[in-house]
Structures are given as structure tokens and as C-alpha cells.
Amino acid sequence: MVSILLAEDDNELRRNVVELLELEGYQVTAVASAEAAIAESEQQHFDIALLDLLMSGMTGVEAISNLRQHQPFIAIVIITAYATVDTAVDAMKKGADSVMTKPFKSQELVVTIKRSLAEKEILKNRADLDPDLVYSALANPYRRKALKILAAHQALKFMDLCRLVEIDDHTKFNFHLRQLKKAGLVMQNEKKIYILTNTGQFVLQHHNLS
Amino acid sequence: MVSILLAEDDNELRRNVVELLELEGYQVTAVASAEAAIAESEQQHFDIALLDLLMSGMTGVEAISNLRQHQPFIAIVIITAYATVDTAVDAMKKGADSVMTKPFKSQELVVTIKRSLAEKEILKNRADLDPDLVYSALANPYRRKALKILAAHQALKFMDLCRLVEIDDHTKFNFHLRQLKKAGLVMQNEKKIYILTNTGQFVLQHHNLS
DNA sequence: GTAACTTGATAACAATAGTTCACAGTTTGT
DNA sequence: ACAAACTGTGAACTATTGTTATCAAGTTAC
Numbered sequence: 498m499v500s501i502l503l504a505e506d507d508n509e510l511r512r513n514v515v516e517l518l519e520l521e522g523y524q525v526t527a528v529a530s531a532e533a534a535i536a537e538s539e540q541q542h543f544d545i546a547l548l549d550l551l552m553s554g555m556t557g558v559e560a561i562s563n564l565r566q567h568q569p570f571i572a573i574v575i576i577t578a579y580a581t582v583d584t585a586v587d588a589m590k591k592g593a594d595s596v597m598t599k600p601f602k603s604q605e606l607v608v609t610i611k612r613s614l615a616e617k618e619i620l621k622n623r624a625d626l627d628p629d630l631v632y633s634a635l636a637n638p639y640r641r642k643a644l645k646i647l648a649a650h651q652a653l654k655f656m657d658l659c660r661l662v663e664i665d666d667h668t669k670f671n672f673h674l675r676q677l678k679k680a681g682l683v684m685q686n687e688k689k690i691y692i693l694t695n696t697g698q699f700v701l702q703h704h705n706l707s
Numbered sequence: 708m709v710s711i712l713l714a715e716d717d718n719e720l721r722r723n724v725v726e727l728l729e730l731e732g733y734q735v736t737a738v739a740s741a742e743a744a745i746a747e748s749e750q751q752h753f754d755i756a757l758l759d760l761l762m763s764g765m766t767g768v769e770a771i772s773n774l775r776q777h778q779p780f781i782a783i784v785i786i787t788a789y790a791t792v793d794t795a796v797d798a799m800k801k802g803a804d805s806v807m808t809k810p811f812k813s814q815e816l817v818v819t820i821k822r823s824l825a826e827k828e829i830l831k832n833r834a835d836l837d838p839d840l841v842y843s844a845l846a847n848p849y850r851r852k853a854l855k856i857l858a859a860h861q862a863l864k865f866m867d868l869c870r871l872v873e874i875d876d877h878t879k880f881n882f883h884l885r886q887l888k889k890a891g892l893v894m895q896n897e898k899k900i901y902i903l904t905n906t907g908q909f910v911l912q913h914h915n916l917s
Numbered sequence: 918g919t920a921a922c923t924t925g926a927t928a929a930c931a932a933t934a935g936t937t938c939a940c941a942g943t944t945t946g947t
Numbered sequence: 948a949c950a951a952a953c954t955g956t957g958a959a960c961t962a963t964t965g966t967t968a969t970c971a972a973g974t975t976a977c
Contacts, residue, residue: 556738566859584807585792590826596796616800634847637711649776655924669966671925704914865954879936881955886934
């Protein structure tokens, strides 16, 4: 079941949103301040947090880094009545995944929640891969280069990739390719041609290899 | 000298912005489409790109990933007359560093440019560190744990950190700590107490270690 | 068919990473 | 002052990573 953490200091709106989300089948924990939200996040796991921007005490945006400390994969949606482009940009810079304006229709909220969860879903994949192997695989310039080239060309045959990485000894390159396969970043398709796994694509997107 | 790539299909506005930015001492390359901007980015280095959202052909937001392909550290500002919170959020999700609304005052543009460059400045630091060493250092759960703990506690003495990482043999932990030092992620302050380097803080921020 | 290229497996080896042990100088508490 | 805990160094050793050489099955070109 998807668990939602809601921080909203308007009592009536909070009750309404809780009711709405519970009808949608979510499990909701509602609090009235950013501080309370942080405290809750230390107690139990949440998939997504809906934070009002302006509350007495800490703002929703200020709470983001605290929430992520205990729940690195939590999706965060900032909700605010006074949203401008600037406040939205600021919230995104500070780590929000989305920003909604108040007032909103029930369906807008549900759609935003579903989309934010979907976008985070890819991140969850990372949880089931072995970070030791991935970092170890990235700790070599040939392999980082191979990944980048593979990302650019989508699919490459062994020798083509080998040449592009500029390793003259193909057996040496074969070794590095195996390391990439072992780390789950690269695989061969049915025609034995090398492609990135979606893990590989994710890693490449988020690591900006140099 | 800071080099700016400007993509704007309104000829008059483009000329005005070029004039303004050159007066401010920037070196500006101006084009009239996202496609032309991508082509330029393959020719020379830019510190920052100012992209109009709506142009004939590709939008500014669609060009972002292409630009980053050749220039991973480029800062990107999306400029648009029809900015809503939703379009701004979308642009940020796709990798923009900031979003500005048209029309804007000269000073707003200059301030936004300076701030975006400053925020990217941290990234440049990464360029001068050895990715082999960093990834290698991260390829071990003890070391990732030590980094996380160090980030939470800011500063820790050797034995305190060792206990928190739950390694019983302090000399074994000492080895891993040396690896972290060698990678430039951790250092000792004047009182010999262990702290993260700013490289270490950057890595921790951007890797969300699991 | 055969010569050249492709795509691997395997073994032998060097270099690096990681562990453990022994020991020693420095702080800290009492 | 003395013991205990702290903060290391260095040597010995094992495991893993990375390189090189040899060999071989499959594919393609002619």
C-alpha cells in the first residue's frame, strides 16, 4: 500500500485531503507542521510527502533535506497558494519533485501523486542492485567510456564498441565488458549485440560521468 | 571569460539581450533555434545557455539533454513568456537550472545568470578530482557508511567514527579511512578530527548513497 | 573452400585492495 | 604517576582486479 505523509496547517483542508486520499486507497499520515513531518519520517516509511509551503515554523521546502535524510527515495510535492514561477523554481532547486498550486481539484492531486510516484519508481530499481558492483564498475575510465559510447550509439557489436573505446587488445576489453555485465549495467540482446540495461541507463543519467 | 549561448527566435529581443550581455562583459553566441544551439554546443565550450522555451522547431526544454551530452557542466536557463508553475516545474524536471519569465528587466537576467553560474561552480570542482579514486572509494559499504555518518555528525574523532561504522578492528577501519582520504572525500582538521571535504559533501549530495 | 575478421574462453601473471597481527607514541582519566 | 583508551604505522598475507598471451569456434568476404 502506498503511504503518504501530509503536512498542512489548515485543519479543514487537511481533513478534506485525508478523506480524499483515503477514499483513493492510500494510507495517509497527516500532521500540521514541517517539524512534525520530520518527526514522523523518523518513525515510519513513506512513499511520498505532500508539504504545504507556508506553515507556522519551518516551511515545506526547508523540511525537504531533513526528510530525505531518513528516506532517500521519498517523493516530495510542495503545495502552495502563493505559487509563482520563482517559488516553484526555488522549491525544485531545493529538491522538490513537483509543485502544486492551491486550490486544486481532487483529480489534479491524485494525478500529481501518481506521476511523482511513477517518476520515483525508477529510483526504487536502484535499491535492488548492488552498489558495490556498480561503483566498482564505474571506477575505471575504459568502462565509463564504454558506457557513454553505448549510451550514444544505443547498440553496438563487440568489436565496434571495442574500437570506439580505443582498446587495441580485444581480450582486455572483453574483461572490462564482463565487469560491466557483472554489475548489471550492460547486457547482450537476442542477437548478441551489446546494449545498456535500464539500470545502466539510470546510472548514466544520474552520474554524469566525466 | 564567461561564454553564453543564447537561443531566441525573436530577432529584436535577441539583439537586445546580446548587446546587454556584451556590455556586462560576457562573450555571447546567439542563435535563433534550439537545433542551432545544439550544433553550436558541439563546436565550442559554453558556461551557460539561455534558451527560449517556444521557438519554431524544437523547444528549449527538449534541447536540454542534447546540450548536456556535449557539455555536462553547462548551466541552463529557460526563458519564456508563457511561464506557469506547471511549465516551470516541467522544465526543472527535464534538467533546467532555472526558469525566467519574459519580459524581464536587464538586472534580473544578469542576477539569474550569476546565480546559476555560482550554483554550477561547485560542479566544476568535480572536474579536478579523480573519478577512478572516487568511485573506487564508494565501492565499499563500510566507506559509504562512514561518509554518511560523517555527513550527519559533521566532525568525529577516529574511534567514535569507527564505532559508529561498527567495525571492531580499528586498524581495519583505518585502512578504509585512508582510502577515503586518498580519494579526497575526507580530511582531518587542525585538531586531527575527521570531516568531509567539500568534494565529499558534493559527492554525498549527488549520489544519495544507499 | 579458405583466408581474414569476430567473439570469446582460459590460464598465467602483476598490481591493487582488503584483512589481520604486532607494536608504539599520544591522550585522557583518576 | 599510572593505567586505560586513542590513534596510528608497518609487515605479512589473502582476495580481487586488471593485463597479457594462447587458443578456438563462429562469421564474412572473395
